Amino acid sequence: MRKHSGSVAARAVAAAAALALTALAAGPVQAVQGGDTAEAAERGAPVVLPSLGPDLVAYYDFGHPVRGNPALERDRGRSGTDIELVNGGAAMRVPDSAFPGAGSALQTAQVSPATAGNDDWKAGVYRPGGVPSMRAFNGVQSATVMGWFKMTGDNPSPNSNTSDPDDRYGAIGLAGVLSGTSDGHGVRALLELIEVNGELRLVALGRRVDEGSSQTFAAAEDWRRLLPPDEWVFLAATFDYSDGTMALFRNGERLDGFSTNPGDPWQVGGPGEHRASPTDPAGIKIGGSFPQKTREANPCNCRMDSLMFLDRELTGSQVRAQYRLMVAPRS
Numbered sequence: 001m002r003k004h005s006g007s008v009a010a011r012a013v014a015a016a017a018a019l020a021l022t023a024l025a026a027g028p029v030q031a032v033q034g035g036d037t038a039e040a041a042e043r044g045a046p047v048v049l050p051s052l053g054p055d056l057v058a059y060y061d062f063g064h065p066v067r068g069n070p071a072l073e074r075d076r077g078r079s080g081t082d083i084e085l086v087n088g089g090a091a092m093r094v095p096d097s098a099f100p101g102a103g104s105a106l107q108t109a110q111v112s113p114a115t116a117g118n119d120d121w122k123a124g125v126y127r128p129g130g131v132p133s134m135r136a137f138n139g140v141q142s143a144t145v146m147g148w149f150k151m152t153g154d155n156p157s158p159n160s161n162t163s164d165p166d167d168r169y170g171a172i173g174l175a176g177v178l179s180g181t182s183d184g185h186g187v188r189a190l191l192e193l194i195e196v197n198g199e200l201r202l203v204a205l206g207r208r209v210d211e212g213s214s215q216t217f218a219a220a221e222d223w224r225r226l227l228p229p230d231e232w233v234f235l236a237a238t239f240d241y242s243d244g245t246m247a248l249f250r251n252g253e254r255l256d257g258f259s260t261n262p263g264d265p266w267q268v269g270g271p272g273e274h275r276a277s278p279t280d281p282a283g284i285k286i287g288g289s290f291p292q293k294t295r296e297a298n299p300c301n302c303r304m305d306s307l308m309f310l311d312r313e314l315t316g317s318q319v320r321a322q323y324r325l326m327v328a329p330r331s
Contacts, residue, residue, distance in 0.1 A: 046076050046306070047101065047326050052318065054078075057136045058284065058309040060123075062093050062106040073106075073123065077309070081125060081133045083284060086293055087111070088121040098148035098232045098305035099326040105150075108287025110299040113158040114165070120299045122173070124291025126184050130280025137177055139278040142313035143189045143206075145175055146236030146249075146322070151229050153301025156193070156200065160296060170195040173288040173298040174235070175307050180279025181210040184290035185297065188276055189309075191237045192298070193223050196260055202226050204237035204246040206266075210277040213265035217246035220256045232305075234323045238313045241276045244268040247316075252323030254316050284309065 046059055059077040066072035066082055071089035075081045085092040096105040111119045159167040176190030190205045201218040227233055236249040244266040248255040268274045289297040
């Protein structure tokens with residue numbers, strides 16, 4: 001096993017201190033046309049395809065702290081679901097551009113690999129019984145989770161919940177929507193890396209029924225080629241609860257993969273319309289589980305930007321168009 005390379009969080013604090021907390025007065029998401037990308041980035045507007053705007057439930061670019069509380073990040077989507085930057089607060093916003101015109105990014109990290117503590121840097125929101133502002137995912141027929149990710153440290157992290165110094169977590173948390181009855185770990189729609197048959201893989205992991213089984217769609221390609229160190233990558237996962245299918249995309253291109261459960265874990269084989277459970281999600285988790293800070297699990301030593309949570313399944317052409325819009329050269 002590789003040794004942990006040190007605390008990414010500690011190294012990020014100095015860089016974060018130089019980042020001014022600006023654009024507090026900027027409004028919610030305003031979708032832009034492709035030709036307006038540079039102008040939109042300069043004025044702090046999210047770079048989002050016009051066709052996606054109505055379905056963009058939540059959007060976080062980690063450059064918009066809540067006024068009076070910089071440890072909270074404003075939602076630039078339609079729901080207004082602000083999230084907490086857990087344990088690191090404002091220091092978790094670091095100057096790094098995932099794409100042309102982007103400013104700051106979110107740094108998540110394992111802080112104390114040898115200690116059974118609760119100090120990992122992660123982000124999200126949690127409310128037992130459901131977050132009312134996320135009602136768009138209540139009984140939803142499909143969903144999409146996407147955004148920019150960069151591996152910045154030792155992944156997967158040492159398992160701080162065991163006494164074995166060689167034990168590693170079996171997953172690396174990226175970003176997802178919690179299920180309605182979640183304890184801070186169980187999800188309705190999630191992008192992450194997790195062990196599949198003993199091998200870590202990039203996956204879309206979803207659950208249709210809150211108390212039901214999950215299904216995992218795993219990318220066939222080695223995760224280290226999909227997410228090489230210190231390289232920004234645009235990932236997307238789509239979930240269709242009506243027929244039990246999922247898909248993964250990297251930099252706008254669909255990835256080959258396979259479902260890990262050959263059965264019908266989402267129970268969509270019978271007649272009638274199939275949707276997710278009629279419950280408000282318990283929240284959002286980013287960079288690890290348990291955003292309510294009751295324990296730590298599956299940390300990600302990484303950076304993230306422009307995380308998007310949509311209440312419909314995007315097509316491959318829409319994912320590709322969104323990626324191309326964001327990486328378009330600034331004039």
